[in-house]
Amino acid sequence: MDKIKINFTLNGAPVTAETYPNKRVVDLLREDCECTSVKEGCGEGECGACTILVNDIPVTSCLMLAGQIEGDSILTLEGLAKDGELDKLQAAFLEAGAVQCGYCTPGMILSAKALLLRNPHPTREEIRRALSGNLCRCTGYTKIFRAVDMAAGN
Amino acid sequence: MALRDLAILGKSNIKKDAYNKVIGETKFAADLKFDHMLYGGVFRSSVPHAVIKRFDASKALALPGVARVLTSKDIPGGNRIGIIMKDEPVLVDDKVRRVGDAIALVAAETPELAEEALELMEVEYDLLEPVFTYEDAMREGSPKIHGDSNLHARKHLERGDVDAAFARCDVIIEGTYTTNMLTHMFIEPDAGVARVEDGIITVYASTQNAHFDRGEVARTMGLPNNKVRVTQMATGGGFGGKLDISVQCHLALLANATGRPVKIVRSRQESTDVSAKRHPMIMRAKTGATKDGKLLAVEVFIIGDTGAYASYGPAVITRAVVHCMGPYDVPNVRVDSDFVYTNNPMAGAFRGFGVPQVSVCHEGQMNALAKALNMDPIDLRILNAQKPGTVLATGQTLDESVGFIGALRAAKEKAAEVITTVKENQGVGVGCMWYGVGNTGLPNPAAAFVEVLPDASVNLMVGCADIGQGSSTVMALIAAEELGLSYDDIHVTAADTMVTPEGGASSASRQTFISGNATRIACRQAKETLAQTAANFLKVPKEYLIFRGRMIYSAKDPAIKMTYAELMAEMKKWGQLAVGAGAYNPKTTYLDAKTMAGIPYEVYSYGVTIALVEVDTSTGEVDTLKLVSAHDVGQAIDRVMVEGQIEGGMVMAQGFVIFEKIEHEKGKIKNPVFSKYLIPTTMDVPEIYPIIVECPGEAGPFGAKGVGEPALIPGIPAITNAVENALGRRFFELPLTPAEVMKKILS
Numbered sequence: 001m002d003k004i005k006i007n008f009t010l011n012g013a014p015v016t017a018e019t020y021p022n023k024r025v026v027d028l029l030r031e032d033c034e035c036t037s038v039k040e041g042c043g044e045g046e047c048g049a050c051t052i053l054v055n056d057i058p059v060t061s062c063l064m065l066a067g068q069i070e071g072d073s074i075l076t077l078e079g080l081a082k083d084g085e086l087d088k089l090q091a092a093f094l095e096a097g098a099v100q101c102g103y104c105t106p107g108m109i110l111s112a113k114a115l116l117l118r119n120p121h122p123t124r125e126e127i128r129r130a131l132s133g134n135l136c137r138c139t140g141y142t143k144i145f146r147a148v149d150m151a152a153g154n
Numbered sequence: 155m156a157l158r159d160l161a162i163l164g165k166s167n168i169k170k171d172a173y174n175k176v177i178g179e180t181k182f183a184a185d186l187k188f189d190h191m192l193y194g195g196v197f198r199s200s201v202p203h204a205v206i207k208r209f210d211a212s213k214a215l216a217l218p219g220v221a222r223v224l225t226s227k228d229i230p231g232g233n234r235i236g237i238i239m240k241d242e243p244v245l246v247d248d249k250v251r252r253v254g255d256a257i258a259l260v261a262a263e264t265p266e267l268a269e270e271a272l273e274l275m276e277v278e279y280d281l282l283e284p285v286f287t288y289e290d291a292m293r294e295g296s297p298k299i300h301g302d303s304n305l306h307a308r309k310h311l312e313r314g315d316v317d318a319a320f321a322r323c324d325v326i327i328e329g330t331y332t333t334n335m336l337t338h339m340f341i342e343p344d345a346g347v348a349r350v351e352d353g354i355i356t357v358y359a360s361t362q363n364a365h366f367d368r369g370e371v372a373r374t375m376g377l378p379n380n381k382v383r384v385t386q387m388a389t390g391g392g393f394g395g396k397l398d399i400s401v402q403c404h405l406a407l408l409a410n411a412t413g414r415p416v417k418i419v420r421s422r423q424e425s426t427d428v429s430a431k432r433h434p435m436i437m438r439a440k441t442g443a444t445k446d447g448k449l450l451a452v453e454v455f456i457i458g459d460t461g462a463y464a465s466y467g468p469a470v471i472t473r474a475v476v477h478c479m480g481p482y483d484v485p486n487v488r489v490d491s492d493f494v495y496t497n498n499p500m501a502g503a504f505r506g507f508g509v510p511q512v513s514v515c516h517e518g519q520m521n522a523l524a525k526a527l528n529m530d531p532i533d534l535r536i537l538n539a540q541k542p543g544t545v546l547a548t549g550q551t552l553d554e555s556v557g558f559i560g561a562l563r564a565a566k567e568k569a570a571e572v573i574t575t576v577k578e579n580q581g582v583g584v585g586c587m588w589y590g591v592g593n594t595g596l597p598n599p600a601a602a603f604v605e606v607l608p609d610a611s612v613n614l615m616v617g618c619a620d621i622g623q624g625s626s627t628v629m630a631l632i633a634a635e636e637l638g639l640s641y642d643d644i645h646v647t648a649a650d651t652m653v654t655p656e657g658g659a660s661s662a663s664r665q666t667f668i669s670g671n672a673t674r675i676a677c678r679q680a681k682e683t684l685a686q687t688a689a690n691f692l693k694v695p696k697e698y699l700i701f702r703g704r705m706i707y708s709a710k711d712p713a714i715k716m717t718y719a720e721l722m723a724e725m726k727k728w729g730q731l732a733v734g735a736g737a738y739n740p741k742t743t744y745l746d747a748k749t750m751a752g753i754p755y756e757v758y759s760y761g762v763t764i765a766l767v768e769v770d771t772s773t774g775e776v777d778t779l780k781l782v783s784a785h786d787v788g789q790a791i792d793r794v795m796v797e798g799q800i801e802g803g804m805v806m807a808q809g810f811v812i813f814e815k816i817e818h819e820k821g822k823i824k825n826p827v828f829s830k831y832l833i834p835t836t837m838d839v840p841e842i843y844p845i846i847v848e849c850p851g852e853a854g855p856f857g858a859k860g861v862g863e864p865a866l867i868p869g870i871p872a873i874t875n876a877v878e879n880a881l882g883r884r885f886f887e888l889p890l891t892p893a894e895v896m897k898k899i900l901s
Contacts, residue, residue: 036185037178039390041341042422046828049341077178090176094168097794100802101622102175103342103390109176128836135828137341137391138622140801141839143794 011079342390430502555851557786581880590755617657638701663860807869
């Protein structure tokens, strides 16, 4: 298989990557773009640790191939803080004590970000649904819900 | 009591590791990259019990990009590892004992090439008859997995005259309970990198015990301990599943053989297949009481399957035996237990070391007893609760830090407030637990180094691995409290064996208590010099000095004071250094080999959960609605972190009761991935009401005890009993899947 050139926006900056079209996006981001906040927990789209935003939609990047992101805008956790200032969600995760081991945190914050982008004041039920694809084994999710509430000003 | 006047502890702080985790900067082992790095893989057995007749890696070696293949013959040092007993080969030499035993290693230029090389390896086995059950294992003439007996451990605990006591009982409850094999499902699969530099092998690993890993790697490599460095990377959950050696020894072998850095990242399936599991147990219990509800006698027989290797099995059996009568004052106790080796997946540590399993048994018995006597379940427990001065079945007399009754009352009060109505098909259940903090009757020390620097900032070095539970934050808070500085003044370096002293395992809810005590002792030592220098400057006896809020002042006259900055300038002037090295080993005694008499733990934590559940009687689905959980933690070091442990534990308890079970057949796990082994998601979470009960004693740092495992345990019997009470039927086997619940409903 030959490598192809793909163009996309990563955390606000244009990127051109030369890669195999069937390389998984999780691997492309981690290996070629230094975005190691994108975690792999299962490789089958079940745990949500590799969640990224593609044009503001949360996607499990272990199930996506490099060839599919041509022209897209990708957000990883590295790109969420702006000029060193934390996003409200990041600050709320700190404040609420929503981080334990931290392995699910990048995907969890990004799924929450996608929710708040489309629904700035979600109900608890909407928060649950939006995060239902992100597994956490440490926190019992409760402080994560609280963090999203805090960030939403609920 | 002066120690209650705390400046720092008992509040809430932002965890030391949290900032880097929310900005995506934290490095886990799989995130590491070195120049010229190779990727390792492990060729594993597909059969449970066999001798290897032929192994051929020639095709793999012929693949361009494959650097090395290693087998047991290439191990420079010893080829047996294990936390308590050295019974597991790094690479199989004599025979295969389980599906997934490591037979050979490969290092290649890419992960894909390593994978391809594994597929090209060929093996032929002479199959041996496998053993999968307790009965098979104990049968005369059965094939032996290790040595000449499949009995891994046998324990007997006895106090009082059990038979005579049963004869005096008005009511006797009997039940046989079964809990299944479970897996941790930490979200980060095991991973690591090793490299060799200047004669030192460094292993960067996802681990709960860097100092143990160092010893195992050193022995495997035939090197002195100080030629091996194990650095714990951020660790994505452990729950006991990252206490055994995973990739560490394999990485060291490959890095040493190739002279290049090597990385291994396990797939989810490989991680689940070979990491230790929760011991499946069968518990047969007989509980006797007077008509007033006073417990007179408890008899329990416990069977456990530790699988192919011991791992933490010896700890699990002793903990199960010591705790299986529950947190009650029972004058007559007899417990027997057998754990066997089989060719099943290895069982070891999993949050609670057997205590979650036995809690299903003792609380199932208490629930049935309360019903038989028509007593309020909380009142029954208060009547029998352990208190300061209670003598345990091991003969130990409890100290003053026994907050069980306080936890029972606090839980009852909160439940009365939040569970106001119980509708049809709903049920309320109570679950209680006690948990000895630290290893069972064994030495388990930890140490800490501290230095107060010239600007009054502090370097604290602890061996204790922070796996997200927040131990580094705990140690910083304890140091800040003891030194009279602020939380932000303390920098913690954790679990790097070239820098930090022995920390022991981040397991058994021991680190707050043991490394916390070590930290406090180290700080007190540094404070000795600081206090002497301050006393000379302030011209007051050093015994009068108080260190608080970055000031040093006289307790007799607070106007006589100096700032920490002034003190450090004085220290410099007189050439004094503020350093401390503390070590702590809990005051326990070995348990008698025949009777298990002794002091198994220095302190015990207590927990009480009250659950409200609803059962859909048309589908059998159980919905956990509310969980009130009160925990005696001695002294909360950080309230939000304690709450986080309780909430995480309660949701894990839901998984234990309602969904989770490793399905295995002929030694092979059939559901090693998240799509087949379901754990709770956001959709399952009930309302959780964590309650912190503080009943401090003299033993812990500022009175603190552990909470990591206690946070899980009482939720399990509480949910189980709530389902029983909702349906008016008893359940003796977990999990309570819809199918199992429907069977009971229809029976």
